[in-house]
Amino acid sequence: MFLAGTLVTLGFVQKEQREKKASTLRINISSDDENYFVTRDDIRQMLTDRGDSIIHQPLATIDVPALEKLITNNPSVANAEVFVSVNGQVEINASQRKPIARIFNLSGETYYMDQDGKLMPWSPNYTAAVVTVTGFVNESYGNWYRYSVKDIEAMAPMKAYSVLDDIYRIADFINKDAGRKAFIAQIYINSSREYELVPSLGTFHIVLGDSNNLEEKFAKLMVFCREGLRNTGAWNSYSVVNLKYKNQIVCTKRI
Numbered sequence: 001m002f003l004a005g006t007l008v009t010l011g012f013v014q015k016e017q018r019e020k021k022a023s024t025l026r027i028n029i030s031s032d033d034e035n036y037f038v039t040r041d042d043i044r045q046m047l048t049d050r051g052d053s054i055i056h057q058p059l060a061t062i063d064v065p066a067l068e069k070l071i072t073n074n075p076s077v078a079n080a081e082v083f084v085s086v087n088g089q090v091e092i093n094a095s096q097r098k099p100i101a102r103i104f105n106l107s108g109e110t111y112y113m114d115q116d117g118k119l120m121p122w123s124p125n126y127t128a129a130v131v132t133v134t135g136f137v138n139e140s141y142g143n144w145y146r147y148s149v150k151d152i153e154a155m156a157p158m159k160a161y162s163v164l165d166d167i168y169r170i171a172d173f174i175n176k177d178a179g180r181k182a183f184i185a186q187i188y189i190n191s192s193r194e195y196e197l198v199p200s201l202g203t204f205h206i207v208l209g210d211s212n213n214l215e216e217k218f219a220k221l222m223v224f225c226r227e228g229l230r231n232t233g234a235w236n237s238y239s240v241v242n243l244k245y246k247n248q249i250v251c252t253k254r255i
Contacts, residue, residue: 133167
C-alpha cells in the first residue's frame with residue numbers, strides 16, 4: 001500500500017514538472033574589453049523571430065541544444081549556454097567574440113578579425129578600439145569568413161594569395177601587450193606586400209617588412225623610441241623608421 005502511494009505521488013510530481021512553464025528569462029552577455037556587438041534585445045529578437053516565446057512555454061518543450069545553436073549562429077557570439085531550472089527560470093549565458101583588428105579592403109568593405117584568427121562582420125552597434133588595417137587587402141568578408149588563419153596556413157594556394165595570416169600574426173602580437181596596443185594605431189600593407197605601422201604619436205611610419213621576427217623588430221623599435229626620441233621635438237624629426245634589416249635600424253630624417 002505504501003509503495004502504491006509512493007508511485008502515485010511520483011507520478012503527480014513528474015506530471016507537474018512536465019507541465020511547469022517558464023516564468024522568467026535571464027540573459028547574460030560577457031563583454032571582454034567592453035565590446036558590445038550583441039545585446040540582450042538582439043538575443044530576444046532572435047528567439048522571437050524563431051517563434052520561441054520561452055516565457056509561459058512548458059519547460060519540457062524547451063529545446064536547449066537548438067537554442068544554443070541558434071544563439072551561436074550570431075556572428076558576434078563565441079559561445080552560448082542555456083540552463084532551464086525546475087523553478088521555471090531559463091538562463092542564457094552568451095560570450096562575445098573578441099576582435100583584435102579592423103580591416104578595410106581595397107573595395108571599401110570593412111570587417112573585424114577576432115582573437116582566433118577568423119573574420120567577423122563589422123557591427124553598426126559598436127566600434128571596437130583595435131588596430132586598423134588598410135592598404136592592399138583583396139579579401140572580401142563573404143569569401144573568407146569561413147576560414148581561420150589555421151585553415152589558410154594549411155593550404156598552400158590560400159597562403160600564397162592571402163595576407164590574412166600575416167595580419168593576424170602582427171595584430172595578435174600588438175594586441176597581447178598594452179604598450180604596443182596603445183602605441184600602434186594602424187597596419188598598412190603596401191603594393192610589395194610589406195607591412196608598415198603607423199604610430200599614435202609622431203609623424204613617421206615604421207617599416208616592418210614581412211611578419212617574421214616580430215619580437216626582434218619591436219625590441220629595436222623600443223630602443224629607437226627610448227634613445228632616439230627622448231629629445232624634445234624628436235617625434236616629428238623622422239619620416240621613416242625601417243626595422244626590416246637584421247640587427248639595425250635605418251631612419252630617414254624629415255626634410
